Amino acid sequence: MPAPGRPDGADGPPDAVDTGTGTDLPEAAGRRLESGSFSSGLTVPDFAACLQMGLRPVALVQGFCVMQWGWYGAGSPYSRGLSPYAFGSGGAPRGVYSESYSCPHGGMVYSNEHRIWGQNYQQPWVEEAWAEGFGSAYSRLVEEAGAVGAHGVIGVVDSTRHLADMNVTEFHILGTAVVVEDAAPAPGATPWTTYLAGQRLAKLVEAGYMPVSVVAALSSVRVWAYCVTEMLMEGRPLSTFGGGGYMPVAEVEQLSRAHLAARSLVREHVRGKLGHDTLQGALIVANTQRLAQGDEVIECALRGTRVRRFKDFDPLPPPRPTVRLT
Amino acid sequence: MSGPRPTPGAPSGIDLRAEMRQAAASLGKPAHDAPSRAVTSDLSVDESLLLHSIGWEALDVVFGASLVSVPPFVWTWGSGEITSASEAHNLAVRSAAQHLGAQCTAVGGHGVVGVHVEIEVQRHHVDVELTGTAVRPVKGKDRSSAFVSDLSARDFTLLHNAGWAPVGLAFGASFVYAPRRSAGAAMRQSSQNVELTNFTEAMYAAREAGMEHMQRSALDMGAQGIVAVRVAEGPMWFANHAIGFTAWGTAVRLEAQSHQYLRPEVVLPLDDAVVEFAAQSLR
Amino acid sequence: MTQPQDLPKEAGHRLEELEHGLFTSDLSVNEFLLIKEAGFHPLGFVMGSSIYHTGIQARRWNKSQELTKLTEAMYNARELAMTRMEEEADQLGADGVVGVRLDVNYYEWGRDAAEFIAVGTAVKAEDGVSHRNALGKPFTSDLSGQDFWTIMQTGYVPQGLVMGTCVFHIAHRGLGQALGSMGQNVELPNFTQALYEARELAMTRMQDEANQLGATGIVGVRLEEKSHQWGSHTIEFLSLGTAVTKSAGDVTLPKPITVISLDN
Numbered sequence: 001m002p003a004p005g006r007p008d009g010a011d012g013p014p015d016a017v018d019t020g021t022g023t024d025l026p027e028a029a030g031r032r033l034e035s036g037s038f039s040s041g042l043t044v045p046d047f048a049a050c051l052q053m054g055l056r057p058v059a060l061v062q063g064f065c066v067m068q069w070g071w072y073g074a075g076s077p078y079s080r081g082l083s084p085y086a087f088g089s090g091g092a093p094r095g096v097y098s099e100s101y102s103c104p105h106g107g108m109v110y111s112n113e114h115r116i117w118g119q120n121y122q123q124p125w126v127e128e129a130w131a132e133g134f135g136s137a138y139s140r141l142v143e144e145a146g147a148v149g150a151h152g153v154i155g156v157v158d159s160t161r162h163l164a165d166m167n168v169t170e171f172h173i174l175g176t177a178v179v180v181e182d183a184a185p186a187p188g189a190t191p192w193t194t195y196l197a198g199q200r201l202a203k204l205v206e207a208g209y210m211p212v213s214v215v216a217a218l219s220s221v222r223v224w225a226y227c228v229t230e231m232l233m234e235g236r237p238l239s240t241f242g243g244g245g246y247m248p249v250a251e252v253e254q255l256s257r258a259h260l261a262a263r264s265l266v267r268e269h270v271r272g273k274l275g276h277d278t279l280q281g282a283l284i285v286a287n288t289q290r291l292a293q294g295d296e297v298i299e300c301a302l303r304g305t306r307v308r309r310f311k312d313f314d315p316l317p318p319p320r321p322t323v324r325l326t
Numbered sequence: 327m328s329g330p331r332p333t334p335g336a337p338s339g340i341d342l343r344a345e346m347r348q349a350a351a352s353l354g355k356p357a358h359d360a361p362s363r364a365v366t367s368d369l370s371v372d373e374s375l376l377l378h379s380i381g382w383e384a385l386d387v388v389f390g391a392s393l394v395s396v397p398p399f400v401w402t403w404g405s406g407e408i409t410s411a412s413e414a415h416n417l418a419v420r421s422a423a424q425h426l427g428a429q430c431t432a433v434g435g436h437g438v439v440g441v442h443v444e445i446e447v448q449r450h451h452v453d454v455e456l457t458g459t460a461v462r463p464v465k466g467k468d469r470s471s472a473f474v475s476d477l478s479a480r481d482f483t484l485l486h487n488a489g490w491a492p493v494g495l496a497f498g499a500s501f502v503y504a505p506r507r508s509a510g511a512a513m514r515q516s517s518q519n520v521e522l523t524n525f526t527e528a529m530y531a532a533r534e535a536g537m538e539h540m541q542r543s544a545l546d547m548g549a550q551g552i553v554a555v556r557v558a559e560g561p562m563w564f565a566n567h568a569i570g571f572t573a574w575g576t577a578v579r580l581e582a583q584s585h586q587y588l589r590p591e592v593v594l595p596l597d598d599a600v601v602e603f604a605a606q607s608l609r
Numbered sequence: 610m611t612q613p614q615d616l617p618k619e620a621g622h623r624l625e626e627l628e629h630g631l632f633t634s635d636l637s638v639n640e641f642l643l644i645k646e647a648g649f650h651p652l653g654f655v656m657g658s659s660i661y662h663t664g665i666q667a668r669r670w671n672k673s674q675e676l677t678k679l680t681e682a683m684y685n686a687r688e689l690a691m692t693r694m695e696e697e698a699d700q701l702g703a704d705g706v707v708g709v710r711l712d713v714n715y716y717e718w719g720r721d722a723a724e725f726i727a728v729g730t731a732v733k734a735e736d737g738v739s740h741r742n743a744l745g746k747p748f749t750s751d752l753s754g755q756d757f758w759t760i761m762q763t764g765y766v767p768q769g770l771v772m773g774t775c776v777f778h779i780a781h782r783g784l785g786q787a788l789g790s791m792g793q794n795v796e797l798p799n800f801t802q803a804l805y806e807a808r809e810l811a812m813t814r815m816q817d818e819a820n821q822l823g824a825t826g827i828v829g830v831r832l833e834e835k836s837h838q839w840g841s842h843t844i845e846f847l848s849l850g851t852a853v854t855k856s857a858g859d860v861t862l863p864k865p866i867t868v869i870s871l872d873n
Contacts, residue, residue: 052342052343053342053343053345053346054342054343054346054347055346151350152350180346180347180350181343182343182347183347183350183351185350189353189354192350192353196371200370200371202342203371203372203375204371205342205345205346205349206342206345207371207374207375207378208358209349210349210350210352210353212353232395232450232451233395233450233451234450235395235397235398235399235449235450236398247395247397248397248410249394249395249396249397249410249413249414249417250394250395251392251393251394251395251417251418251421252393252394252395252451255393256391256392256393256421256425259391259393259455260389260390260391260425263389263391263457264389267366267386267387270366271364271366274364274366275364276356276357276360276361276362276364277357277360277364278361278364278365278366278367279364279365279366279367280367280369280371280374281367281368281369281370281371282366282367282368282387283368284368284387284457286455304366304368308352308353308357308360309357309358309359309360310348310349310352310357310358311348311352311358312358312359315378315379315380315381316375316376316378316379317379318379318380318487319376319379320590320591321484321588321589321590321591321642322590322591322592322593322866323590323591323592323593323643323755323758323759324592324593324594324595325592325593325594325759325865477638481637481638481639484638484639484642485638485642488642488645518662519661519662519663519678519679519681519682519685520661520662521659521660521661521662521685521686521689522660522661522662522722525660525722525724526658526659526660526724529658529660529724530658533656533658534622534623537623537633537654538622538623538626540633541623541626541627541631541633542626544631544633545626545631549631550630550631550632551631551632551633551634551651552631552632552633552634553634553636553637553638553641554634554635554636554637554638554641555633555634555635555654556635557635557728559714560714575633575635585645587645587646588642588646589646590643590646591863591866592759592862592863592864592865592866593865593866594865594866
């Protein structure tokens with residue numbers, strides 16, 4: 001029985017990374033892609049619709065990347081990542097989001113735990129690591145597609161799985177590589193990619209848009225709560241012994257702004273990858289991790305297909321309303 | 327294979343294969359009629375086409391978020407309405423909708439459609455997150471205020487063709503304590519089939535207060551009605567004796583002279599329902 | 610039949626606002642437009658509810674029988690809820706209520722108590738002609754907006770939501786009986802008889818209600834079975850439908866087009 005991790009029958013150490021041949025795809029991938037028959041993750045209706053459009057599936061292609069989260073920012077320009085004074089009272093470097101909050105209670109220290117200072121800050125080291133992981137997986141997908149001579153990849157599915165106790169995230173991206181029949185790709189062009197397939201892709205093309213690539217980005221905002229936020233979120237009174245009263249119904253401004261910032265940041269990250277094109281079918285997934293004392297980490301992922309207009313089309317006539325007798 | 331073949335089943339007049347070839351070839355050239363600012367949109371292709379058919383366009387995905395605190399001890403069993411919880415909820419929705427509207431006007435939109443509403447009521451706070459797409463008539467002028475609506479782009483188009491326009495999100499919430507019964511009353515009622523009138527009144531109080539707030543918010547916007555009202559009620563997971571009731575919908579107004587009738591046709595489909603196993607394509 | 614109860618005072622203020630012209634509805638946009646096509650306009654979201662304590666009724670372990678006290682309780686509870694909903698609709702001057710939903714909620718803090726809710730959208734004809742039912746009250750129907758439009762095209766008009774209920778206890782089988790039929794494929798005549806009887810009772814009562822409204826027939830009949838909080842040997846059979854009458858109007862339903870949709 002072959003040792004785990006080695007392709008069947010092969011000798012020598014498993015070569016997940018082989019820089020000798022100029023590619024870092026696993027050896028097994030190469031064998032699969034050369035085998036001649038195609039496999040495809042498309043459903044039957046999607047498969048039929050693709051053939052109608054003149055797209056011939058050639059192979060199921062995928063890319064994979066496992067990233068380790070180092071001790072946040074250690075050795076990096078952001079080396080104070082874990083400390084509450086992540087960017088100090090001077091704020092973040094230019095282009096990085098941060099907002100500071102100071103205790104409004106007149107400087108009196110009510111207790112040792114009264115947090116007189118707080119900050120919302122973007123965590124670019126997290127965002128960059130995610131971008132690197134997704135980007136590596138994506139470029140491997142595109143490489144596999146190129147190796148089979150495909151023009152594009154449709155029906156892309158991507159997933160990220162976080163193995164928390166090992167501080168590791170795996171990025172997996174999968175799609176069906178296709179060839180546009182009776183057409184030659186421009187020399188040196190990389191395969192185009194899209195999350196869409198089948199009917200939805202056909203409608204997009206009929207509407208005058210061509211998919212360019214899938215686009216995904218992550219934003220990460222850490223909230224280091226100050227006294228007001230902590231009291232509002234934990235229901236604590238102003239002083240340890242209940243003096244000073246409880247806060248009334250009030251907007252928790254620090255958190256509202258952090259949630260808004262996380263979403264705005266991810267939108268800007270994605271916009272930076274669009275050039276003059278449009279993002280279609282945007283899907284935002286926000287994940288808030290509530291820590292103690294009102295602290296939070298908010299991560300937003302935004303995915304969509306970058307599309308480019310290639311022609312005008314007349315607006316559709318208003319559709320006919322119908323009532324079904326079923 | 328040489329030359330384009332007619333594609334059976336394709337809508338008349340469109341050769342899909344030629345379209346696809348033309349589309350793929352266009353990647354080497356600059357974009358046709360590119361927007362000056364990259365557009366992000368969470369509408370599906372169908373919805374974008376429907377919007378386009380009434381002369382509107384999508385501009386950007388926009389967000390609103392608001393967290394509002396609930397004072398402690400309000401969930402301890404008392405009687406009547408829990409006013410601070412209702413206040414917190416209504417403030418959170420209003421604030422989030424305001425942020426959403428502000429983002430919309432900032433990009434030149436006239437309104438936000440397809441708003442996805444997420445409301446979480448926790449022991450010490452209410453969290454409201456709204457996401458939607460800012461839209462406007464193609465090349466329309468900027469406006470100072472925008473409507474917010476949870477109507478899908480499809481429903482927005484339907485109403486538009488019928489002469490109605492959304493004016494905003496109407497919402498209301500209220501929280502009450504379940505009333506207690508005295509031990510004597512409980513014993514008396516245990517063997518009878520009888521209405522529990524004080525419970526009934528408490529539930530009515532909650533519902534009516536919530537619905538009234540929703541109605542008033544619509545009237546304040548100058549609306550004539552609220553459609554697609556969604557109603558949710560139930561006990562709080564962290565305090566079983568406190569019942570929350572929320573209602574929201576889109577406030578609308580008749581913009582045309584009168585309601586435009588649609589005259590639907592009646593169809594009899596001959597296909598059976600298809601069972602689809604998804605390849606998880608995005609929308 | 611119970612006497613109609615007064616609505617709690619909280620309901621009054623909200624309904625006044627609706628009378629001044631604002632309409633609310635939980636109809637989808639599709640349903641809203643079809644209601645308009647049928648010549649009606651929505652007035653407001655109406656609801657009625659009642660929290661009812663369902664008492665204990667003694668039952669013989671080995672006898673199949675209707676538990677009349679519980680039947681009465683379930684019936685009264687729903688009637689209270691429906692009547693309050695009709696009163697709200699009446700106050701708005703409605704011709705009827707469409708999209709009626711009857712729900713039951715259980716709360717942990719009320720043992721043996723359940724909340725019965727009836728909700729719907731009150732509508733009024735735009736031609737000014739009264740479309741109320743034979744008893745002069747707003748009609749109720751659990752028809753969706755689409756079904757309401759379709760039935761109006763056929764020349765039938767809804768009269769009211771009719772229901773019949775029967776709470777039945779199914780006898781437990783003795784040990785001897787169970788052993789006697791173990792391993793065989795055989796009909797159990799006692800159970801068959803019992804369940805037949807229960808359903809027939811529910812449906813007959815529903816038809817009686819329809820007759821009281823002077824209806825020609827009942828459409829969309831649904832038979833629901835619930836054990837509520839009583840355990841699996843006690844079942845409530847609820848039969849629900851919309852009673853309709855042939856009106857003087859012609860059938861205006863156009864001939865349907867047959868289609869095969871190519872997308873899914």
